Amino acid sequence: MSGIYIHIPFCKQACHYCDFHFSTSMKKKEDMITAICNEIQLRRNELEANTTIQTIYFGGGTPSVLSIPELNTILDQVYKHYKVINNVEITIEANPDDLTEEKIIELSKSKVNRLSIGIQSFFEEDLTLMNRAHNAQEALQCLSLATKKFDNISIDLIYGIPDMTVERWKKNIEIALSFGVPHISCYALTVEPNTALPKLIEKGEIAPVDDELAQEHFKILIATLDQYGFDHYELSNFGKPDFYSQNNTAYWQGKHYIGIGPSAHSYNGKQRSWNINNNSKYIKALQQNIIPRDIEGLSTTDRYNEYVMTGLRTQWGVSIIRIEKEFGTKYKKYLLKQAQKHLEEHLLFLDGDTLLVTKKGKFLSDGIASDLFLLNLG
Structure with a gap:
């Protein structure tokens, strides 16, 4: 089975x-x-x-x-040109200010069966700092409405925000769980680097990000959600059984999309490709039935590194x-050799034949993975 990701490149304002x-x-x-509809059709035989x-x-x-x-x-074109399973997961990322009662009712009557709502925080000061388009009241209101029409809902929260106290972070989690x-x-x-945040920090308008505070928030998050029956199935994702993101899980498990x-x-197991990140050029190319993308062949080492990176998360x-x-x-021996110091430091552990990150190592998993990467194997 495979997945289709559709990028909608519009926002009301820049976070x-x-x-x-x-x-x-x-x-x-x-x-x-x-x-987008034309690209869906042109790629039907891939x-x-x-x-x-x-x-x-x-997304x-x-x-x-x-x-x-x-x-x-857009969905009609997908169904027209691809074989879609009956119980397909169809997710739409949404901002609270877009999720009016009317919009939620309309979405519930469409093929969309999963909402991913970008709450980020339930507190006004955090939303203002991040320049979010919605306010705290809209965050609460949209969830009150959405949970009446959708069973499968994911929400996004951001931790490590400057001046976010431990108490405020705990309250964010508490509200989400409610x-x-x-x-x-x-x-x-x-x-x-290419966002407004570093410039605002440099000017002193926003305090620098505190990694130690973020790590403390992360530990609180893991402990709290574990108590409420959430599985920490990926570094940044927590789901109740049967509610993992099928889309993201397929990506982490190396399925094609x-x-x-x-x-x-896009990824097909042997190649990775990416479309041009310019709206005007993208539209112009598709008007000529050209898919404006670059394609990269993946070597054995590339695929090894990617598996290590996604697997450890x-x-x-x-x-x-x-x-x-x-x-x-050779790759097996290299992996075990590189992993040894992390095993000794109790950041990694072996469960049978499976290498896993410990609770202590979870916040550091990306850095640990980079230590296991292979740049060249002769």
Whole structure:
């Protein structure tokens, strides 16, 4: 089975921390939808025969700026050109200010069956610092409405925000849990170079990000959600049983997917490709039936590194047997050699043939993975 990711590159305003591809101008929205539909059609033969679509994911940007008819136009093209399973997971990322009662009711009547809501914080000061388009009241209101119409809801929260006390972070988690949502994604605020955040920190308008505070927030998050029956199945993702994100799980487990829209990435096991991250050039190319993308062939080492990176972030870990079977004995020996110091420091542990990150090592998992990467194997 495979998945389709559809990038909707529009936002009402720019969040200070976001480095994803988007535009705050909606002028090209109609042309963009036409181009996206054309790319869906042009790429219909990329998947192997009889491959079915298990997940459809609208990301961005802010996909909830689209109307229901616009969403349906895109979905109709997917169903027309691909084999979609009956119980497909269809997710749309949404901002609280877009989720009016009318919009939620319309979405509940569409093919969309999962909402991923970008709450980020339930506190006004945090939302203002991040330059979010919604306010705290809209965050609460949209969840009150959405939980009446959707069972499968995920919300995003951000921790490590400057001046966010431990008490405020605990309150954020408490409020999220009070709505009974079955999935929560949490991310540390990071300072990306091509965003407004580093400039605001440099000017002294926002305090620097405190890594120690973020780590403390992370520990509180893990302990709290564990008490409420959430599985910490990936570094930033917590789900109740049967409510893991199928889309994201497929990505972490190395399944194939097609990325549609400007800046979207695709993966077929042997190659990775990415579309141009320019709306005008993307639209112009698709008007000529050209897919504006770059393609990179993945070497054995590339695939090994990617498996280590994604595996260590998840509860499934890295299989030593799979490493030897897919990549060879040299890779297995290298992995175990590099892992030794982390095993001794109790950041990693072996469960049978599976290499996993300990609770102590979870916050450091990306750095640990980089120590296990291979740059060249002669």
